[in-house]
Amino acid sequence: MSGSIGALCSLISTLDFLIEALQDRETATLGHLRHSWGILEEVYAVALDEGRKTLSANDGDLIQKALSELEHELESQEATDAD
Numbered sequence: 001m002s003g004s005i006g007a008l009c010s011l012i013s014t015l016d017f018l019i020e021a022l023q024d025r026e027t028a029t030l031g032h033l034r035h036s037w038g039i040l041e042e043v044y045a046v047a048l049d050e051g052r053k054t055l056s057a058n059d060g061d062l063i064q065k066a067l068s069e070l071e072h073e074l075e076s077q078e079a080t081d082a083d
Contacts (some may be wrong), residue, residue, distance in 0.1 A: 005044065005047050005054070008040065008044050009044060012037065012040050025077065032069070036069040037066075037070070039063075040063060
């Protein structure tokens with residue numbers, strides 16, 4: 001998964017908004033979401049620091065893992081809300 005730094009920045013901003021909207025959720029859920037969001041932030045910061053305009057394959061792997069974790073956590077939260 002390679003892509004632009006701008007797309008990653010947009011994703012991070014959207015997730016930041018989502019996490020803020022979920023502030024009333026239990027602490028463990030927010031902790032998991034923030035952890036995965038933090039991975040995305042770190043990938044973004046390193047790419048910016050290195051002056052890259054595109055993401056590397058390793059960046060893509062880290063992003064994919066973080067997104068999978070976010071998806072799992074949000075699906076778990078949705079299932080809990082449905083009960």
